[in-house]
Amino acid sequence: MPKRAFSPKEVLAKTYRTLPWDGEWAEAFGLPTVNETWLIHGQSGSGKSSFVMQLARKLTEYGTVLFMSYEEGVGQSFQKRIARFKMNEVQGRFRIATSDTIEELTARLRCKKSPRFVIIDSFQAAGWEYPETESLIKSFPRKCFIFISQEHKGQPMGKAAVRLKFFAGVKVRVSGYKAYCQGRFIPAPGVYYPVWTEGILKTTNNPG
Structure with missing residues (x-):
């Protein structure tokens, strides 16, 4: 049986929950949905x-953030950024993990709260x-995944990262x-x- 096709009216009637930020954030990134996937x-x-x-x-203003610090762990440079941006002030909504496998992360995300x-x-x-990676994202449609990528010649490094950018x-x-x-x-x-x-x-020599 063929999959359902949507009418323009049905598409226009859909509503989405977006990040309610303003100022510099909205000016630079618009109002993306709260569960959108990011590639930086x-x-x-x-x-x-x-x-x-x-x-x-x-993002801690809108929910709990889990920072998977695979590249730096909790080394000195990471510690300095934690201090610089005063992340201790939001520690109730900010947590750091360093070594979860994708299976362990999946189990963590299935937990309540x-x-x-x-x-x-x-x-x-x-x-x-x-x-x-795509399977993980689709398994948790209400969550926002933000991927940080190394770069080569102005693009994400590696074929998998390029696909993830698209x-x-x-x-x-x-x-x-x-x-x-x-x-x-x-x-x-x-x-x-x-x-x-x-x-x-x-x-x-020019901030604009």
Whole structure:
């Protein structure tokens, strides 16, 4: 039996729960649905890690965030970012894990009151293949998965990460301490989220 086809009227009647942020966040990323998949990439030293921590902090306003720190663990550089962005102030809604297999993460997310937002840093360090990653996302349609990717020549590193970028609804590239939205919710071309204003000034001599 053929699968159901939707009419334009049915599509237009659908409603979606979006992130209710405003200001710089809405200007740069629009209002994506709370369960959208994100892919964030950028070169080392671009401000990517700082942006991800700022995003994590912002998302604690809307639910619990689980930060899967596969690449850095809880090493000194990670500790410094925790301190810089005062993550201890939101520790009731922010948790860190470092070594879950995809099966262990799946079990964790099936628990009652499991996190709404899951940050995977990085996709390469996690070592997952694309099919199992897509399966994980589809197993938890109400959760938001945010994948951080290493970069090569301006694109996510590896075929699996490139496929994941096409799958993701929110695609973000961090460059020169600016986070640019390249996804479906882009509000306006060229708009960016300023990760570190002083860094932007140092690298461009122009914050605009």
